[in-house]
Amino acid sequence: MNEVLLEVCVDSVSGLQAAVAGGADRIELCSALELGGLTPSPGLMRLAAGSPVPVYAMIRPRSGDFVFSRGEVEAMFADIDAVRAAGLAGVVLGANLPGGRLDEEALGRLVRHAVGLGKTLHRAFDLVPHPPQAVETAIELGFSRILTSGGAPTAVEGLETLRAVFAAAVDRIAVMPGSGVTVDSAPQLLAALPIREIHASCSAPRPATEPRARALGFDSGQRRQTSADLVAALRKAVQPARR
Numbered sequence: 001m002n003e004v005l006l007e008v009c010v011d012s013v014s015g016l017q018a019a020v021a022g023g024a025d026r027i028e029l030c031s032a033l034e035l036g037g038l039t040p041s042p043g044l045m046r047l048a049a050g051s052p053v054p055v056y057a058m059i060r061p062r063s064g065d066f067v068f069s070r071g072e073v074e075a076m077f078a079d080i081d082a083v084r085a086a087g088l089a090g091v092v093l094g095a096n097l098p099g100g101r102l103d104e105e106a107l108g109r110l111v112r113h114a115v116g117l118g119k120t121l122h123r124a125f126d127l128v129p130h131p132p133q134a135v136e137t138a139i140e141l142g143f144s145r146i147l148t149s150g151g152a153p154t155a156v157e158g159l160e161t162l163r164a165v166f167a168a169a170v171d172r173i174a175v176m177p178g179s180g181v182t183v184d185s186a187p188q189l190l191a192a193l194p195i196r197e198i199h200a201s202c203s204a205p206r207p208a209t210e211p212r213a214r215a216l217g218f219d220s221g222q223r224r225q226t227s228a229d230l231v232a233a234l235r236k237a238v239q240p241a242r243r
Contacts, residue, residue: 004190004238005197007056007176008231009033011040015203015226016048022202022231027055028092028120033201034223035063036123037092039079045086054089056120059110066096066103066124073106080114090118092147100127102137111142119143123179126151131161132168145174147199154180155189166193183230183237190238198238202230 008024010016011033019027029048030037037058040048048055061068061075068076073095083091091114095103102124111119121143128134131151138146148165150158155177162177169175177189178199189195203224 004195006231006235006238007178007197007199008226009037009199009201010226011037012226013044013047016044016051018226018228019202019231020051020053022228023235024053024202024231026053026089027051028058028199029055029088030058030060032063033203036060038063039076042082042086045082045088049087054118056090056092056118057083057086057088058092058122059083060092060094060122066094066127067098068095068103068106073109076110077113080110080117083114084117088117090114090120090144092120092122093143094122094124096124096127100129102128102134102141104137104141107141120176121146123147123149126158131165135165135168135173139169139173143173145176145197147176147178149177149179152179154185156180156185159189159192162189162193181234183233186234186237200234202226202234204230 005025007026007028008019009028010019011030029040031040032038038060040057045057059076059079061072080091093110095106097103121138125146125148149155150161152158166175174197176197176199181198181200203226206223206225
């Protein structure tokens with residue numbers, strides 16, 4: 001059976017340490033995972049560069065949709081420069097046009113700017129109207145993989161679309177299911193799809209912070225914390241798929 005690589009998304013120093021300790025094969029480094037992940041700070045990037053596993057940094061300048069202005073794309077260029085300067089392995093990118101199609105012009109510029117780095121197309125892909133067609137676009141742009149839930153809130157719910165995406169990819173680009181991937185859901189996905197990479201947060205709700213910090217708006221109360229135990233459990237759940 002095919003070997004399955006486990007990517008874990010983290011947004012803090014402690015999360016990074018937990019993912020490595022639990023046995024993650026690759027890290028997606030972000031800030032603000034409660035917002036779907038934003039660009040991490042240069043300081044966190046430099047710290048993550050010392051990890052024993054490859055680290056890809058999210059390049060997303062704000063929350064909300066993925067329809068970016070020219071100025072926002074310019075800011076993403078600078079963030080890619082910071083990733084390269086830190087010595088990380090790759091970047092995680094995505095951009096849409098109004099209506100959901102991939103923004104080929106913006107993505108082409110970003111991919112060219114990220115030359116020499118690994119490139120993952122993130123869940124902006126889940127907004128496209130025609131996923132198989134978008135697979136072709138991702139290949140033409142030069143992405144190494146697509147992170148997708150099949151356009152659904154969770155990968156299990158998007159299983160039918162994921163099947164179509166895998167069929168369109170036909171080993172020309174990696175397809176990495178993500179969103180709602182847990183010890184309970186991973187076996188269903190592995191049984192249904194030819195998965196070689198899988199993505200998860202392996203996180204639990206973070207304990208409440210000091211009440212006054214929340215009252216002043218410094219904490220939304222929705223933060224989660226990566227758990228080394230959950231990473232290890234998911235690593236074990238996908239282990240039977242390894243040679």
